[in-house]
Amino acid sequence: MSTTTTRRPSDESDPRSDSTIAIVAPDYRGSRGGRGRFGGGGGKRPAPTSFAGIAMRTPYWVVTGALALLFLYPLIWTAISSVSPLPGTNQVDGWGFGNYATLANYQAGIWVYLFNSTFVSLLTVLLTLVISLLGGYAFARFRFPGKDLLFLSTLAILMVPYTTLLIPLYVLLNAVGLSNSLVGVALVLTMFQLPFSMFMMRISFESVPRELDEAAMVDGCSSWRVLWQVLVPAVKPGLITVGLFAFLAAWNDFMAPLILISDTNRMTLPLAISNLRGQVQGVVDYGATEAGVVVLALPCILLFLILQRHYVRGFMSGAFKG
């Protein structure tokens, strides 16, 4: 289980970590003055693959640029057409935010759905962070009976289909009075986040040298104080990754609210926007749907761009090394 959560200067002598940095921080290259693996590496390593080599010889920029555009085009098109005129929408002629006005006045109003989604997402992030921080600490630093069983059971959540759990959860949450409840949705989403976040936090804690907290223990700190004062700063990158993944998963989740929520005032944004199609006598308001997609996607894309290296690090940290 290798980990790259902490990057020490000594790593730079390892040729592998060079390209790791390249992935984690695409513009890191500039400050190091190297040209990466392909260019001026002094022939240290030949081009590893045929595809890249061929592409370099052909009008490489055109092909790769077109490929990138193919991935960006649906997003750009949706953003533009959400403010452009289209018959049958609230934005019939001229450019403007008519579609967003439709969206704002849909049923309970977009603010209600935005609030619901934000509430569920933040609660999920909070619960996931607290539980995986404490759990990761327990798994990495303590020995207790049933530890391996508990850890394996947490990972086993990955193996069980979403629906297989959601149907009994629907019955269980109803039984304890959490039917139609955003808190119930957040609890369920937190459970689904546990395998990844527990794994991530465990290896984050394990990558911190034990001497650090043992020294603090010797100085008479309780394990609780050691956790908050010594270890939390050290595992912060792991926490950011876990939080980001939990937010993206909760904000975008469709199936859990679809099954657990039936009250229109408690719906989350993806559910509301999916229902918004075909409300007016079966005629789909495409403009409002586009606006809804923009509102749904914008926070995710911004967050992704800001925290890209943490997103990437989540994968680099060995969590997905087979």
Next chain:
Amino acid sequence: MTATLPAEAAEAAAASARRRRHPGRRGAITGWLYALPTALFVLLLFALPLLLVLQMSGSDWPLLGGNQGWNFPENYQDAVSNRFFWDSVLFTLKYTILTTIILLALSLGLALLVQESTRWKGLLRTSFLVPSALGLASASLLFYVLYSPIAGPFAGLMKAWGFTFLGTPDGALWSTIFLIVWRYAGFYMLLMLVGLQGIPDDVYEAARIDGASRWQTFRSVTLPLLRPTLALTTVLCVTGSLLAFEQFYILTKGGPDNSTITIVQLIYSVAFQGQNDLGVAGALSVIVLLALIVINIAQIRAFNRKAED
């Protein structure tokens, strides 16, 4: 600080050993306390529902009526004899095979394309990755508009040539696969990149000295050494595709002519749309769970056996 006497050193070592043991002994209870929230979540929201779904699958359990007593083999018989059962199984398998092959081949290609670190390739990586920040539901809604014969960018073309994306069973299937590839290619590219990083440089060096062509290097060095990553991505992609729901629920609604119903959609509609039978839905869920376990074990075995060859 300079020179420690042997006795002192021994004492210090003993003291540190005592110290190290000390948190260990007391640690069992403290450890459990820290692990308690995890244990509660796993127990109440995972183990308990899993047991409950087993019970449901053997009980007569209408959506609103609650448990009405045992109904053991009948639920499973009803599940298998549902008129959409075999159609949905076949469709789900077809969709899974197509998606897995296309998605993994494309993402490996993309990973090889952007493997080196230049500013341009960094930009390419980011553009491939941006769609994976979107939720599956948002992506499906986006393509729902994009494919629409009224509002989509291809509306004029569709009218002129007389075709629709979602109007025919094959069209709906391929349109959905395109959406999934668009949404997940960057994600799998990232996993492939992680795998490519793990291949040591000297292996390539050796292949180069032996005069291997690029294609030979790719076939006999990159692919075999990438096997753990390929195994992982295959298992992830197959699992994800077998459980496909949102993309079909939003994009095709199972149509046209019920040709794109996946097994999870069938479970959802048996449980919450019309039939409202949680017993049969539970039986279907248990069947899917068992099938998934068998398929995943078979995949892992297959990859391990290849590793031994």
